[in-house]
Amino acid sequence: MNSEHKHSPQCQHxxxxxxxxxxxxxxxxxxxxxxxxxxxxxxxxxxVNTLRKTxxxxxxxxxxxxxxxxxxxxxFKRLNGEPSxxx
Amino acid sequence: MNETENxxxxxxxxxxxxEAFARLVDLTSGHIYRAGLQILGNSQDAEDALQExxxxxxxxxxxxxxxSSLTTWLYRIAVNEALMLARxxxxxxxxxxxxxxxxxxxxxxxxxxxxxxxxEGEFLTSESRQFLDRAVQNLADRLRLVFVMRDMEGLxxxxxxxxxxxxxxxxxxxxxxxxxxxxxxxxxxxxDRVQEVKRR
Numbered sequence: 173m174n175s176e177h178k179h180s181p182q183c184q185h186x187x188x189x190x191x192x193x194x195x196x197x198x199x200x201x202x203x204x205x206x207x208x209x210x211x212x213x214x215x216x217x218x219x220v221n222t223l224r225k226t227x228x229x230x231x232x233x234x235x236x237x238x239x240x241x242x243x244x245x246x247x248f249k250r251l252n253g254e255p256s257x258x259x
Numbered sequence: 260m261n262e263t264e265n266x267x268x269x270x271x272x273x274x275x276x277x278e279a280f281a282r283l284v285d286l287t288s289g290h291i292y293r294a295g296l297q298i299l300g301n302s303q304d305a306e307d308a309l310q311e312x313x314x315x316x317x318x319x320x321x322x323x324x325x326x327s328s329l330t331t332w333l334y335r336i337a338v339n340e341a342l343m344l345a346r347x348x349x350x351x352x353x354x355x356x357x358x359x360x361x362x363x364x365x366x367x368x369x370x371x372x373x374x375x376x377x378x379e380g381e382f383l384t385s386e387s388r389q390f391l392d393r394a395v396q397n398l399a400d401r402l403r404l405v406f407v408m409r410d411m412e413g414l415x416x417x418x419x420x421x422x423x424x425x426x427x428x429x430x431x432x433x434x435x436x437x438x439x440x441x442x443x444x445x446x447x448x449x450x451d452r453v454q455e456v457k458r459r
Contacts, residue, residue, distance in 0.1 A: 215369075230395075230410050239288045243306050
């Protein structure tokens with residue numbers, strides 16, 4: 173069964189830095205503090221790991237996108253329809 | 260090697276070179292369209308926003324000062340077009356600035372289930388992908404905009420701020436809230452998958 177976690181004040185304090193942490197942009201001192209905390213806090217470790225995985229899942233969908241051909245065709249038609257803006 | 264926006268002469272664009280503009284469109288329109296899809300949630304509106312974006316860009320190019328990259332500038336126009344369209348469709352509901360403050364929701368009890376251990380295949384099913392798309396659509400508008408720009412389109416914090424016309428600290432706060440909200444929704448979904456996998 174899934175469980176829920178109410179954060180202690182320390183967890184709450186660290187939570188504010190999670191984005192920078194998973195992006196590798198957290199200052200070294202705060203980073204060390206956070207890593208020390210999650211070593212001893214299973215719940216926070218799960219939150220960090222699942223947050224990182226969440227972002228990865230969305231980045232994985234970030235495949236190169238080609239505009240659908242019909243959409244491209246209508247876009248250029250519209251651009252060509254602009255007076256004095258023919259391309 | 261693939262062409263980048265740096266290979267397109269800004270002078271040519273500003274001078275109205277149509278071939279250069281067509282290359283810019285082909286280079287960037289896939290991303291602009293996808294961002295519109297994520298913001299607006301349907302392909303017809305995304306296409307309308309796409310067309311308006313490039314019409315506006317074509318008209319505004321002579322005044323482009325190059326203070327941001329062309330791509331960031333196009334995203335900025337695209338976001339404005341998408342927002343205008345969204346407000347027409349949902350005049351009351353769609354809001355970027357107004358409404359609740361940017362703090363607070365972190366106090367909500369968090370889902371604690373370690374679903375990272377699921378087999379990779381579980382994350383790649385079409386049902387999973389549909390769930391991920393729906394979860395983004397369910398985010399508050401101002402959180403979705405930041406998440407789409409930063410995590411789906413891959414803009415930096417600075418570029419996201421420029422594209423959305425807000426400051427960087429607002430982007431950071433909203434990004435964290437968006438990520439935590441998605442993690443919460445996804446944990447519920449994949450938590451059930453973990454139970455299913457265990458039962459097999």
